[in-house]
Amino acid sequence: MSGRLAILGLGPGDPALRTPQVDAALQRASDLVGYGPYLDRVGGARAVRHGSDNGEEIERARLALRLAHEGRAVVVVSSGDAGVFAMASAVFEAIEHGDPAWRDLDVEVMPGVSAMLAAAARLGAPLGHDFCVLSLSDNLKPWELVLRRLRAAAQAGFALALYNPHSRARPWQLDAAFALLREVLSDTVPVAFATAVSRAEEVLAITTLGEARGAQADMRTLVLIGTEATRTIPRDGARPWLYAPRSQG
Amino acid sequence: MSGRLAILGLGPGDPALRTPQVDAALQRASDLVGYGPYLDRVGGARAVRHGSDNGEEIERARLALRLAHEGRAVVVVSSGDAGVFAMASAVFEAIEHGDPAWRDLDVEVMPGVSAMLAAAARLGAPLGHDFCVLSLSDNLKPWELVLRRLRAAAQAGFALALYNPHSRARPWQLDAAFALLREVLSDTVPVAFATAVSRAEEVLAITTLGEARGAQADMRTLVLIGTEATRTIPRDGARPWLYAPRSQG
Numbered sequence: 001m002s003g004r005l006a007i008l009g010l011g012p013g014d015p016a017l018r019t020p021q022v023d024a025a026l027q028r029a030s031d032l033v034g035y036g037p038y039l040d041r042v043g044g045a046r047a048v049r050h051g052s053d054n055g056e057e058i059e060r061a062r063l064a065l066r067l068a069h070e071g072r073a074v075v076v077v078s079s080g081d082a083g084v085f086a087m088a089s090a091v092f093e094a095i096e097h098g099d100p101a102w103r104d105l106d107v108e109v110m111p112g113v114s115a116m117l118a119a120a121a122r123l124g125a126p127l128g129h130d131f132c133v134l135s136l137s138d139n140l141k142p143w144e145l146v147l148r149r150l151r152a153a154a155q156a157g158f159a160l161a162l163y164n165p166h167s168r169a170r171p172w173q174l175d176a177a178f179a180l181l182r183e184v185l186s187d188t189v190p191v192a193f194a195t196a197v198s199r200a201e202e203v204l205a206i207t208t209l210g211e212a213r214g215a216q217a218d219m220r221t222l223v224l225i226g227t228e229a230t231r232t233i234p235r236d237g238a239r240p241w242l243y244a245p246r247s248q249g
Numbered sequence: 250m251s252g253r254l255a256i257l258g259l260g261p262g263d264p265a266l267r268t269p270q271v272d273a274a275l276q277r278a279s280d281l282v283g284y285g286p287y288l289d290r291v292g293g294a295r296a297v298r299h300g301s302d303n304g305e306e307i308e309r310a311r312l313a314l315r316l317a318h319e320g321r322a323v324v325v326v327s328s329g330d331a332g333v334f335a336m337a338s339a340v341f342e343a344i345e346h347g348d349p350a351w352r353d354l355d356v357e358v359m360p361g362v363s364a365m366l367a368a369a370a371r372l373g374a375p376l377g378h379d380f381c382v383l384s385l386s387d388n389l390k391p392w393e394l395v396l397r398r399l400r401a402a403a404q405a406g407f408a409l410a411l412y413n414p415h416s417r418a419r420p421w422q423l424d425a426a427f428a429l430l431r432e433v434l435s436d437t438v439p440v441a442f443a444t445a446v447s448r449a450e451e452v453l454a455i456t457t458l459g460e461a462r463g464a465q466a467d468m469r470t471l472v473l474i475g476t477e478a479t480r481t482i483p484r485d486g487a488r489p490w491l492y493a494p495r496s497q498g
Contacts, residue, residue, distance in 0.1 A: 016273070019362060021265040057495070081362075083369045089377030092492035096482050103484045109370035111362045113268060113330075120332045121358035128338030130398055132381040132407060145498040149379055149405045156401035157394070158381060233345050235352050243341035246306070249394040 003068040005105055006075045007091050009082040009112025010041055014198035017113045025075055025110060033064040034077030034087070042077060057087060061094035065102045081114035085135050085163045116161035119194030119222045122204055124233070124241035126192065126224050129248055131159035136173055143173070147180055154184040159230065159244060162223040166214070174214030174223070181225065185209055190226040190242050193217055206232075206240060252317040254354055255324045256340050258331040258361025259290055263447035266362045274324055274359060282313040283326030283336070291326060306336065310343035314351045330363035334384050334412045365410035368443030368471040371453055373482070373490035375441065375473050378497055380408035385422055392422070396429055403433040408479065408493060411472040415463070423463030423472070430474065434458055439475040439491050442466055455481075455489060 006025045011017035026032070029047040032039055036051035050067075052060050061076070068074045078086035088109050095102045120127040132153040138146055153160055165174045178191075187210025195203040195218060205216055209225065217223055229248050233241040255274045260266035275281070278296040281288055285300035299316075301309050310325070317323045327335035337358050344351045369376040381402040387395055402409055414423045427440075436459025444452040444467060454465055458474065466472055478497050482490040 011268070014270070016270040017268050017360065019260070019266050019268060021263070024265070081366050081370075083366060083374045083376055085377070088370070088374035089492050089495050092373050092377075092480070092482060092490055093494055095490070096480060096492075103482065107490075109374065111266065111366040111370040113360045113362060114366060117330050117332060117360040117363060117366075121330075121337070121360040124341050125332045125337035125358065127332055127382075128334070128341075130381070130383045132379070132402065133376075134379045134407075140496040141498040145406070149407065152401045152405035153381065153407070156398045158383075158398065158402070231341070231345060233341060233352065241341055241344070241356075243338050243345075245342055246338050247389040249390040 003071040003105065004073050005064060005068040005107045006110055007082045007088045008075060008110035009078045009080050009086060010038060011113040012080060012115050012118035012198045013196065017118060017198055019112060021110050022112060028073055029075040030073040031067050032075050032077055033060055038077045038079050057090035058094055061087065061091040062098060064091065065094055065098060065105065068105050069099070069101060081112040082109055083111065084114045084133065115197065115222045118197045119224060122194060122197055123192050123224065125243040126226055126230060127159055127161065127244065129159065129244035129246065130157070131161060133161045133163065135163045136177060137164040137167060150177055150180055151184060154181050157227050157248065159227050160225040162225065165217040165221055165223045166219050171214065174217055178209065178212050178214065182209055186228060189228060190230050190232055192224040192242060193221050194224065195221040204239065206242065252320040252354065253322050254313060254317040254356045255359055256331045256337045257324060257359035258327045258329050258335060259287060260362040261329060261364050261367035261447045262445065266367060266447055268361060270359050271361060277322055278324040279322040280316050281324050281326055282309055287326045287328050306339035307343055310336065310340040311347060313340065314343055314347060314354065317354050318348065318350060330361040331358055332360065333363045333382065364446065364471045367446045368473060371443060371446055372441050372455070372473065374492040375475055375479060376408055376410065376493065378408065378493035378495065379406070380410060382410045382412065384412045385426060386413040386416060399426055399429055400433060403430050406476050406497065408476050409474040411474065414466040414470055414472045415468050420463065423466055427458065427461050427463065431458055435477060438477060439479050439481055441473040441491060442470050443473065444470040446471070453488065455491065
């Protein structure tokens with residue numbers, strides 16, 4: 001008797017941005033597995049909670065798979081969308097290198113509103129045309145590769161959504177990324193820092209590439225970088241809107 | 250007395266993937282503006298429906314802004330997420346070039362589950378690491394720019410989510426894109442065609458870049474292209490899972 005494993009994203013924070021599919025899975029679950037602060041955001045569910053520290057993704061994935069294999073109804077909880085720099089990849093990595101019986105489990109990934117989509121919506125439509133999504137973390141890839149991807153994306157005219165822009169161990173990374181981008185793009189290109197979007201502590205800051213500073217980001221920040229085509233609409237007494245025009249080139 | 254304008258995404262199709270925020274806005278609306286088939290997906294709302302053909306985005310945006318300026322509670326309806334190749338950019342474009350009073354309207358973009366996130370979830374976690382999102386349409390940008398962006402993204406090791414892969418007027422485009430990508434990537438790189446995800450007529454097809462053919466896509470298809478790092482997990486009697494490993498380079 002095989003159990004079930006749902007890998008889901010809670011969205012950016014506000015429960016009004018969480019899908020009914022996700023809510024139903026949380027209600028059905030016997031076990032919730034995830035990073036502690038994410039589990040704290042799940043109210044009501046009567047499941048056993050298996051919280052863990054950040055950075056223990058593969059151990060967390062294996063625990064979830066073992067529980068599902070025992071016949072439990074397991075939910076792996078991510079923030080945002082589970083498939084974007086979150087737990088879905090870790091679970092499939094654990095499956096590929098783990099117990100062959102895990103391939104027979106009923107595994108379902110449930111999509112969510114990702115941090116980048118929530119941030120873009122609060123700012124206007126800065127991701128309304130071609131864009132790239134990039135993690136700035138060099139925990140699992142060489143920093144040179146991060147820089148190469150940044151340069152390639154900016155040179156080709158993609159807007160950028162940067163995940164993991166801030167690392168306590170390497171606080172210089174985001175400034176290094178801005179410095180590289182200033183070699184490719186005009187100083188006037190819009191840059192937005194979207195922190196804790198949709199939560200009580202939400203902070204949105206809009207600046208330009210010339211003025212952007214790494215210290216404006218923390219671990220809850222999504223950094224959006226426009227293109228030469230990105231437009232800024234000023235407003236009286238309100239944050240400007242940013243958008244990517246539909247026509248490019 | 251100024252009205253309100255919400256620009257929202259219904260998600261990929263299944264109402265279980267639509268956020269409560271969006272449902273509440275649809276219930277509150279006095280007027281719904283959108284592409285006819287998307288409005289048909291909205292049940293229950295008692296609003297006046299202003300359906301239009303596809304391709305009339307700016308006219309549709311202006312109508313919505315005029316109605317909001319008259320004090321109506323207007324909702325502009327997109328599929329997926331409103332900010333990804335959808336109506337949000339068109340509305341801000343109309344605002345920038347339209348009646349200055351439109352800048353004082355209460356405009357809110359409400360994010361949704363985008364087609365790419367829904368497609369990725371059904372396939373595993375193919376967008377679990379760095380990726381680029383690109384419209385293959387050359388209605389509003391030169392085809393040479395599409396090709397340049399495709400090449401830059403593939404060379405830098407980004408996975409790709411391709412919107413608008415099929416055009417009735419230019420059915421050769423997707424095959425031309427695959428031909429270009431085969432110059433940069435191995436024939437074994439996984440390619441997935443995700444059509445009408447989460448709807449009754451959903452079709453998922455997984456192949457390789459060497460075998461991929463443009464005729465496998467129609468106007469409802471999202472094409473996902475992996476990288477040299479993308480892994481395929483075979484399963485007995487079931488579709489394989491695709492995922493992007495967390496470690497790259």
